[in-house]
């Protein structure tokens with residue numbers, strides 16, 4: 364396959380960036396997107412140029428570090444796939460591919476395609492935990508949990524925190540991420556203890572970090588590589604009001 | 615207000631929106647009597663106007679309505695500005711194919727509706743208050759409360775009628791996203807009811823503007 368890549372190049376956080384164009388001749392359709400970038404970097408290094416910096420780790424869709432905005436889609440055009448699971452066969456021969464970093468005020472570019480996603484971490488620190496002593500692995504079924512709740516909690520917990528929802532959202536809102544984290548705990552008895560405090564703190568932190576406000580445009584759900592549902596956002600809204608109305612004065 | 619939580623703002627937006635949606639139904643219900651749907655439609659319309667302009671309870675609701683409009687506007691603008699700030703650098707290739715279409719234009723349709731609202735107030739509400747003169751037209755002397763003839767006059771003006779129709783179509787766009795969105799913001803998302811709410815919203819955003827549009831259309835055609 365022949366491809367033309369337009370990639371955002373930015374030497375560091377402070378300097379201005381710009382798009383650079385690279386033509387590639389021998390791209391195998393079986394390559395993953397990251398492997399294609401690796402091969403590009405190989406040629407760049409040979410030519411004595413700086414390789415394109417992009418983040419990656421597991422390359423199996425679980426760490427959430429490989430987020431790239433490819434042709435107008437976070438993680439590229441394929442549904443339910445991270446960039447590392449995106450294969451070149453979904454592109455046409457001769458296609459131009461525009462590769463950009465996540466764009467959001469809370470995600471400053473560190474270099475080229477790498478952004479600082481610490482903001483998501485900060486939201487988790489604000490409340491994405493439980494402090495109940497769960498002890499040793501208990502006898503199964505000692506804590507009764509409805510099957511539906513367990514399933515939904517699990518479906519929310521598969522969020523890998525890649526930030527695609529923020530990148531996809533026209534408002535750079537992180538509500539899908541936050542709501543997934545709120546939901547995963549709120550649905551289980553162990554998470555109930557801190558439920559009221561958690562949702563208020565996480566939402567407050569999210570606002571403070573400068574994420575946008577959700578306008579229910581639902582691009583996040585469509586683009587999420589893990590299929591996190593917007594029903595989580597509705598649940599977060601409910602949890603928030605439950606906490607506001609029935610909770611303590613201060614959080 | 616700016617410091618309020620994002621969820622609080624969304625909640626207020628949604629509440630205000632739902633109130634406005636209900637108000638629009640009442641408004642349409644009365645307006646339809648401008649059309650000859652019954653023999654004594656003009657009389658019924660007159661009675662409705664009489665009630666709306668004299669009843670003390672309506673006066674209270676009127677104030678609430680004004681505040682609701684104001685809140686919905688102010689919050690809408692604050693939220694939008696915050697959302698623009700949240701993405702200082704835009705994408706080169708913005709592929710928001712997955713973004714619900716009309717949600718992208720809420721601020722635009724909203725502002726156009728606001729402009730229309732001002733015109734609407736000058737034409738009707740301020741006349742009632744005696745702030746502006748009743749519009750002049752073919753009809754003889756109009757009383758301050760003769761909304762029937764004021765409306766007939768305005769709608770006989772083709773330019774006004776066309777602007778009115780275009781505006782209501784834009785209102786329909788605004789509503790088609792707004793309706794289901796309000797429920798989601800309030801946290802009311804349910805596998806059984808959300809599909810119903812969606813269809814209800816689409817139906818509402820087609821039927822209600824269409825109802826309003828019928829009136830100038832009638833005067834344009836007949």
Ligand code: FES
Nearest residue numbers: 422426427429447
């Ligand atoms: S590299 Fe870990 S999810 Fe893609």
